Amino acid sequence: MNKTNTSNLSRRDFLKVTGAGLGGLMVAASAAGQAHAASGEGLPLPEQWALLYDATKCSGCRECEKACKRYNNLPEEDVEDLSGNTFTLIKLYQSEDGSEKSFRKYQCMHCVDPACAASCPVSALHKLENGPVVYDSYKCIGCRYCMQACAFGVPRYDWSLAYPFIRKCEMCYHRETGPACAEICPKQALIFGKRGDLLEIAKLRIAVNPGKYYEDRVYGEFEGGGTSVLILSGVPFEAIGLPALDHQPLPDRTQWALNIVPVIFFGVGGVMHAIYEATRRKARKQAEEA
Amino acid sequence: MASITFPIIKKKVSIGAVILMALAALGVFAAFFRWIDGFSQVSNLSDSRPWGLWISFDLLVGVPISAGAFILAATVHIFHIEKYKPILRPALLTGFLGYLLVIIALLVDLGQPQRIWHMLIYRNLHSPLFEVGMCVMTYTAVLFLEFSPPVLEKLGWTGLLQAVKKISIPVVILGVTLSTMHQSSLGSLFLIVPFKMHPLWYTPLLPLLFLVSAIAVGFGMVIFECTLSHQVMGGEVRKDIFQGLAKGMLATLSVLLAVKLGDLIYAGELGLLLDGSLQSKLFILENLVGIILPIAILLVPKLRRSVRWIFRAGMLTLIGLILYRLNIGLVSMAGAPYLPSWMELSVTVGLFSAGILVFGLALKHLPLEEGECAHGD
Numbered sequence: 001m002n003k004t005n006t007s008n009l010s011r012r013d014f015l016k017v018t019g020a021g022l023g024g025l026m027v028a029a030s031a032a033g034q035a036h037a038a039s040g041e042g043l044p045l046p047e048q049w050a051l052l053y054d055a056t057k058c059s060g061c062r063e064c065e066k067a068c069k070r071y072n073n074l075p076e077e078d079v080e081d082l083s084g085n086t087f088t089l090i091k092l093y094q095s096e097d098g099s100e101k102s103f104r105k106y107q108c109m110h111c112v113d114p115a116c117a118a119s120c121p122v123s124a125l126h127k128l129e130n131g132p133v134v135y136d137s138y139k140c141i142g143c144r145y146c147m148q149a150c151a152f153g154v155p156r157y158d159w160s161l162a163y164p165f166i167r168k169c170e171m172c173y174h175r176e177t178g179p180a181c182a183e184i185c186p187k188q189a190l191i192f193g194k195r196g197d198l199l200e201i202a203k204l205r206i207a208v209n210p211g212k213y214y215e216d217r218v219y220g221e222f223e224g225g226g227t228s229v230l231i232l233s234g235v236p237f238e239a240i241g242l243p244a245l246d247h248q249p250l251p252d253r254t255q256w257a258l259n260i261v262p263v264i265f266f267g268v269g270g271v272m273h274a275i276y277e278a279t280r281r282k283a284r285k286q287a288e289e290a
Numbered sequence: 291m292a293s294i295t296f297p298i299i300k301k302k303v304s305i306g307a308v309i310l311m312a313l314a315a316l317g318v319f320a321a322f323f324r325w326i327d328g329f330s331q332v333s334n335l336s337d338s339r340p341w342g343l344w345i346s347f348d349l350l351v352g353v354p355i356s357a358g359a360f361i362l363a364a365t366v367h368i369f370h371i372e373k374y375k376p377i378l379r380p381a382l383l384t385g386f387l388g389y390l391l392v393i394i395a396l397l398v399d400l401g402q403p404q405r406i407w408h409m410l411i412y413r414n415l416h417s418p419l420f421e422v423g424m425c426v427m428t429y430t431a432v433l434f435l436e437f438s439p440p441v442l443e444k445l446g447w448t449g450l451l452q453a454v455k456k457i458s459i460p461v462v463i464l465g466v467t468l469s470t471m472h473q474s475s476l477g478s479l480f481l482i483v484p485f486k487m488h489p490l491w492y493t494p495l496l497p498l499l500f501l502v503s504a505i506a507v508g509f510g511m512v513i514f515e516c517t518l519s520h521q522v523m524g525g526e527v528r529k530d531i532f533q534g535l536a537k538g539m540l541a542t543l544s545v546l547l548a549v550k551l552g553d554l555i556y557a558g559e560l561g562l563l564l565d566g567s568l569q570s571k572l573f574i575l576e577n578l579v580g581i582i583l584p585i586a587i588l589l590v591p592k593l594r595r596s597v598r599w600i601f602r603a604g605m606l607t608l609i610g611l612i613l614y615r616l617n618i619g620l621v622s623m624a625g626a627p628y629l630p631s632w633m634e635l636s637v638t639v640g641l642f643s644a645g646i647l648v649f650g651l652a653l654k655h656l657p658l659e660e661g662e663c664a665h666g667d
Contacts (some may be wrong), residue, residue, distance in 0.1 A: 007507020083337070114484050120418035122405075122412035140410045145419045146621075147340035149482045157401070159330040164401045177484050243485050250482050254418055257478040257497050260423060261471060268470045272368050272463045279370040 017092035018070035030279055045112065046196025048131030049171060049181055050228040054205065054266060055240065056212065057189035058103040062090050063180035064190060071172060071180035082106055084158040087169040088181055093240050106191065107181070108133060108154045108169035109220065110228035111249075115156055118251035124157075124166070131195070131228045132171035151224055151243050151250060171228075195228055201234055223250025307650070310643040317640010320633040321398045328400075332633045334624055342632035346619025347638050348395030351612050352388055353426070354500070357434060357508030358515070359385025360469035361538075367462045377531060379658045380519055387431040387648055389426060390464055398637055415575060418478040425472030429459045432465040440656045474501040480618065490562050491622040493553050502546045507611040509539035510584075513604035516633050517597075519653055527597050536600040539607060540588040547581050552565045572613070572621050580610010 037238035042048070065088055066286040069076060073086045082089055088107040094100070116134045117125045124139035125146055146166060147155045158164035191198065204216045210216070212234060218239050220227035233240055238272040303311075324332040358381040365371050366378050397403040404586040408422045435454060442451040471531075477500030484492055493499070502649045513535050520527055554560050563570050593599040620628060652658070 081337070118414075118416045119419060119482055121414055121423055123414040123416045124412070139405075139408055140402055141405045141408050142403075143419060144340035144401070144477070145417070147337065148486075151483075151485050153338065157329075157340065159335065159337075160327040161326050162325060164329065237630075245485060250484075251416060253494070254481045255416065255482060256414065256477055257475070257481060258418060258421065261475075264471055264474075265467055268467045269463055272364065272466050275301045276459060277369075277370045277461070279368070283370040283372075 017213060018139045033274040042127075042129035043131070043133065045226070046194060046199075047179065048195050048228060049173075050110075050193060050195035050198050050230060051171070051179060052198040052202055052230045052232070053105050054189050054194070054202075054232040055102045055104055056232065056234045057187050058090070059107065059187050060090055060092060060103045061191070063184045063186060064088060064105065065090060067180040067184040068169075071175065082154065082156055082168075084156045084164075084167040086290075087167070091241075092236065095235075095239070095286050099240070100235050102240055104233075104242075106241075108171070109152050110169075110171055111224060112226035112228065113224075113249035113251055115224075116248040118254065119145045119149035121145065128173055130173075132173040134170045134173055135166055135168060137165045141165075148252070151245055159249060185197055191285065195230075202230055205232065222247040225252070298528040303350060310647050311642070313636075313643035314640045314647065316625075316636045317638075317643065319372075319637040320640065322396055323633060327404070331632065334628055334631045334634065336628075338625040339628040341619060341623075342628060343620075343634045343638055344395050344399040346400070346616050347380075349392055349613070350476060350615035350619050351397065352392040354473060354504035354507050354611060354615070355511045356388030356392075357469065357473060357504040357606070358435070358512040359388075359509045361505060362512060363436060363462045364466045368466070373534065374531060375527065377512060377516055380431065380515055380653070381436070382437040383652055383658070384511065384515055386430070387645045389433055390428040391645050392426065393430065393638070395641055418475045418481070420639075421475045422472050422479065425468045425475065425511060429465060429468040430470065432461055432468060436465060437459050440658055443657050446465060470501065472548065473504040475498050476497065483623070486621040486624045488560055488569050488624075489557070490569060491618055493557065494602050495549060495553050498549060499546070499553075502542060502549065503611055504616060505628045506539055506546055508609055509535050509542065510604040510607035510611070513539070513601060514608060515649075517601050517604075520613040529595075529597060532597050532600050534593060536588055536594055536603065539604065540585060540594075543581050543585050543588075543607065547577075547585065550577065550581070555604065569621060572617055574611060576613040576617055580608055581607075584610070 010185050035048070060257060065086070068074070068088045069086075072087060074087070075084065077085055079086050079089070080091075088105060091106060093102050093104060107116070110127075110131060110133045114125070114127055115128055117123075120126075121143060122139045122141055124136045125133060126136070127133050142164060144155075144166075145156065145208075147153075147157065154166045158167065172181075175217060177183060178192040182190045191201070191220050193201075199221060206213050206216050206218070214233045214236055219231040219233065219242055220229055223242075225248065231242065233242075238244060320332060329335055348373060359551060362374055362378050362381040365374050367607075397406065400406060409420060409427075414420050436458070438454050439451060442454065443449075474497035477496035477498070480492070481494065481495055513532065516527075516532070516535075563574060584606045587599055587603045587606070588594050593603075
């Protein structure tokens with residue numbers, strides 16, 4: 001014969017203990033609301049810092065790479081991709097028959113709603129009020145979720161170290177005249193300005209040169225919820241390695257699951273409590289009958 | 291069983307235990323190498339493969355195979371189904387050990403392991419990983435409380451034992467709630483990569499699939515560890531317990547199959563199954579081995595009554611879950627080709643060996659007698 005449950009917990013004790021847990025969660029939930037409000041603050045989007053890269057104007061001189069290295073104190077290295085010591089890189093794409101050519105500047109796209117910042121569990125990556133997506137190394141735990149989450153493969157790691165940090169372009173946010181790469185560009189292929197102004201310039205170029213630009217549109221106006229690095233290209237965006245994203249910000253796809261967390265917490269907790277009460281009565285009755 | 295006598299401690303240790311100890315020692319060596327020397331010297335991780343074996347196996351498999359603890363705790367303490375009481379303690383022990391191993395693996399994988407506590411002060415409530423981290427931390431504490439009674443009994447600390455028993459029900463409920471949250475949130479981790487993940491695996495239902503597959507393998511693991519501890523401790527197998535677990539596993543696997551299939555049909559991705567790519571073959575393998583085969587076995591009434599076949603179905607479910615999580619972590623994601631280095635593998639194998647050793651020690655030395663699967667009253 002089975003004994004009845006060892007626990008002789010009173011209802012009050014139950015509420016006390018569960019209450020402590022719930023209280024903690026509610027603090028968390030209200031903090032979430034504040035955090036969300038905070039991300040809505042900052043400069044209006046058209047006023048934020050941005051870069052416009054026109055691949056048709058780029059001559060591939062790579063002065064931008066050198067300026068970046070100088071300003072960020074990065075060692076020279078011979079790499080084919082962004083790395084822990086290379087925050088920006090010019091690459092040449094060529095179609096198989098050689099008829100189509102284009103350069104492409106790789107760097108952080110400074111998304112309007114960055115996946116890296118949403119995924120970082122310790123808020124080490126975050127978007128500044130004026131646009132740049134920056135990194136606080138002192139918070140970072142090195143989980144590399146940002147590298148996994150970024151659709152552009154931008155965040156990099158110093159794999160040779162035992163305690164590495166994330167490395168990426170921060171749009172020279174502490175530099176008064178804006179990014180060093182844009183300042184040095186001799187062809188005006190890369191220009192720095194307010195996002196609203198740059199979008200206008202890009203659209204003007206499209207209007208003045210019909211048929212010159214791929215699909216007559218600006219990459220980054222809406223992709224993944226918009227980016228602060230806008231790109232014009234004469235060849236298909238996919239050909240120069242820009243992912244085909246839709247217009248939904250990537251963090252939105254996670255947010256719904258996080259929004260139902262309080263529902264799960266209270267729902268599952270409540271249902272479990274109800275089942276506990278119901279089955280305890282039944283178990284007791286059975287024990288008495290036996 | 292063959293054994294080796296150690297002259298220093300003058301005790302006989304079985305060959306199996308010696309091998310496990312050697313593997314665990316190798317794992318410790320590899321882990322220290324990573325902490326002292328760096329990632330590239332130890333692992334095959336790279337910028338396009340930031341998550342490798344440690345995340346895909348130690349975390350994505352380690353957490354669900356510890357799910358038996360919350361399932362059984364709920365069954366016994368909340369649903370008051372006393373039949374399963376004898377197997378509750380070993381399940382809680384497996385769960386507790388499982389989460390400890392997950393945390394140790396994370397300390398190896400994290401670039402700044404000394405800052406793991408930063409989650410407490412630099413919270414980001416938009417990050418599913420933050421939720422997973424907080425739940426894993428809290429739930430490990432919950433499991434510690436849930437498993438503490440046999441240890442306290444052994445130590446004879448009756449006062450503390452009474453206190454723990456008094457709060458046991460809210461703790462169990464908290465455990466079930468936290469488990470529901472983080473078992474599903476492990477799937478939410480991948481919601482943010484719709485353009486990097488193969489469409490056969492990417493679905494907005496990932497959190498649900500992760501939760502349901504964790505429950506299924508929770509049953510499978512309990513079946514597995516009951517068989518194991520029965521073989522270590524001897525005694526007769528309680529058939530009704532095994533059959534009950536098998537029923538639970540069958541029901542959960544059926545739900546999992548229905549959701550996965552329905553999702554593929556709804557997304558119009560059934561055609562991808564037959565495109566002959568490596569991904570499609572691995573996807574078919576994962577579902578055939580881990581879902582369809584065990585369902586088929588358990589649907590046959592004769593096999594469903596056999597302890598041996600229930601064990602086999604449980605093992606298939608476990609293998610299927612491992613395939614599913616490795617596919618998610620390593621196969622489905624776009625990136626450079628990756629195979630774990632032998633040092634990465636050593637850490638993973640070493641941690642699991644250590645887990646089995648500690649489980650064996652606890653079986654011998656802790657009063658888990660409530661906990662034997664072997665005997666009835």
